[in-house]
Amino acid sequence: MAEGDVLFEQAVALLLDSEGGESLMKSAALMRRAADSGHAAAANNFGAMLHHGRGVHQDFTAARAYYAQAAEAGLAPAMFNLGFMKLRALGGEKNEIDARRLFEQAAHLGEVNAMTYLGVMMMTGAGGPREFETAQSWWDKGAELGDNRCAFNLGIAHAGGHGQDQPDFVEAWRWFSRAQDMGNRSAETELERLASVLTEDERKRIEG
Structure with a gap:
């Protein structure tokens, strides 16, 4: 087994066994050594430790560099993490174009967080053109993978008529209901709002 693999394990x-303190700092030190040996998962994990200040001093600039190392190695979670840093201007300049590109790459590799953020950027036109249908297709895929945020966002899109000729409250209700079933706390509020504007015909379609 390669040295990086041993250090990472x-x-x-x-x-996993740490409750903080010295064990966490030892873990961070080992993770860094594994990352510096070229281990992609270790680079992403150490980037996260730097990002959140776990076992090391918080350092956004260094976190971004380790995320970049792991992303270049093809690790989807690292692509998302690096995209998030670029989107929020953490550890460097804000770059929505790069963030959107990274989210799209990660989404194609099955990273659900990336699907959520990519959909938002495509819906709003951040970092590139507005692509309503593609945004919704990514959210649909994310919802199928169990992400309640994607289901909620689809409810918002249908309720607002984004990319459609007009709002579709029936479809919005279905997505908010699904998001609620998946544990999204904001969905209940949206369902209450919809309940006050639904027509009798729309209610029948929902019940049917």
């Missing part, structure tokens, strides 16, 4: 074992 040791770091993960310490991380």
Whole structure:
């Protein structure tokens, strides 16, 4: 087994058993050594530790660099993390174009967080043109993978008529209901709002 793999496994074992303190710092040190040896998952994990200040001092600039290392190695979660840093201007300049590109790459690799954010950027036109249908297709895929945010966003899109000729409250109700069933706390509020404007015909279509 390569040195990076050994160091990574040791770091993960310490991380799982750690309640903080010295064990967490030892895990961070091992994770860094694994990352510096070229281990992609370790680079992403150490980037996250730097990002959130776990076992090390918080350092957004260094976090972005380690995320970039892992993203270049093809790791989808790292692509999302790097995109998030670029979108929020953490550890460097804001770059919506790069963020959107990274989210799209990660989404194609099955990263659900990326699907959520990519849909928002496509819907609003951030980092590129507005692509309503493509945004909704990514959210649909994310919802199928169990992401309640994607289901909620589809409810918002249908209720607002985004990319459609007019709002579709019936479809919006279905998506908000699904999001609520999946644990989205904001969906209940949206269902209450819809309930006050639904026509009798729309109610029958929902019940049917």
